[in-house]
Amino acid sequence: MLAGFLGIGGGIILVPMMTGLLCLSQHRAHGTSLAVILPISAVGTVVYATRGDVDWPLAATIGVGSIAGAIVGARLMMRFSAHRLRQVFGLYTIAVAILLILR
Amino acid sequence: MDILVALAIGLTAGLLSGMLGIGGGTVAVPGMVLLLGTDQHAAQGVALAAMLLTAFVGASIHYRQKNVNLRMAMWIAPAAIGFSALGAWVAGLVEPEWLTRVFAIALLAIGIRMLFFARGGKFVGIG
Numbered sequence: 001m002l003a004g005f006l007g008i009g010g011g012i013i014l015v016p017m018m019t020g021l022l023c024l025s026q027h028r029a030h031g032t033s034l035a036v037i038l039p040i041s042a043v044g045t046v047v048y049a050t051r052g053d054v055d056w057p058l059a060a061t062i063g064v065g066s067i068a069g070a071i072v073g074a075r076l077m078m079r080f081s082a083h084r085l086r087q088v089f090g091l092y093t094i095a096v097a098i099l100l101i102l103r
Numbered sequence: 104m105d106i107l108v109a110l111a112i113g114l115t116a117g118l119l120s121g122m123l124g125i126g127g128g129t130v131a132v133p134g135m136v137l138l139l140g141t142d143q144h145a146a147q148g149v150a151l152a153a154m155l156l157t158a159f160v161g162a163s164i165h166y167r168q169k170n171v172n173l174r175m176a177m178w179i180a181p182a183a184i185g186f187s188a189l190g191a192w193v194a195g196l197v198e199p200e201w202l203t204r205v206f207a208i209a210l211l212a213i214g215i216r217m218l219f220f221a222r223g224g225k226f227v228g229i230g
Contacts, residue, residue: 014179028172031165034158035176040187041154047191048148058109058135059149063156065113066120066127070157073121085122090217093210096133100207103137 108138117157127154129210136203143199143206151191 014036018029048054112134116127131150135141141149165171194202 014183018175022175024172024175027165027168027170031162031168031170032172032176032179034162034165035171035173036179036183037154037158038162039180040183041151041158043184043187044151044191045148045155047188047195048144048151051144051148051195053144053148054152055141055145055149056152058139058141059152060156061106061109062113062116062127062131062135062149063153065110066117066131066153066157067113067160069114069117069119070121070161071117073118076118076122080122086217089119090214090219093129093214093217096137097207097210097214099137100133100203100210103203 105139109135112138113153116153120157120161127157129213132206133210143202144194147194147202147206 014033015029018024018032024032045054112131113127115134116130119130120127128147128150131153132143132146135146135149136143162171197205
């Protein structure tokens with residue numbers, strides 16, 4: 001629901017649910033959540049595309065950049081503390097939220 | 104120029120997604136809205152389409168490493184698909200300004216959760 005409504009994948013709900021309620025390990029939760037995000041984003045994409053809200057070249061450019069980033073990110077992950085990364089990301093999302101509201 | 108900005112948005116989204124197990128949407132949507140001036144609905148549509156590509160690559164890598172619980176994914180997927188379609192349909196009925204506000208409030212909640220519940224070294228992902 002959040003995924004389709006807000007254009008985010010749903011992993012924020014899926015991963016903690018899987019590790020917390022279903023006792024999956026972090027790695028399996030991550031992998032399984034991606035497998036669920038795949039059909040979610042497919043359905044969401046179809047609905048947005050029928051409204052003419054998908055700019056395909058832009059999506060492909062961001063997708064390609066994102067894959068490259070994800071491969072590098074997965075390797076870099078080991079060098080930083082997860083706790084510190086989450087703090088930085090938390091500050092970043094709060095700053096972006098404020099920018100979006102003020103816009 | 105825009106294509107470089109789009110690549111940079113994708114790279115940042117991917118980097119964070121690889122490092123934190125969070126997805127591209129939370130980075131890509133505000134990136135497009137703030138830097139490229141994309142309309143909120145279009146930004147969300149593009150984020151979902153881009154995610155399709157990223158999730159496919161990510162899921163296949165995890166699948167090969169046997170990190171996908173297929174049975175569980177199949178149990179969760181039908182409900183997730185239904186609600187995703189419903190959410191996408193409802194989003195179409197909302198004015199872009201209001202959709203941006205709701206998105207910003209969701210981001211704020213995510214940020215606060217990340218900041219104050221980041222203990223224990225336990226990852227929590229965002230699609």
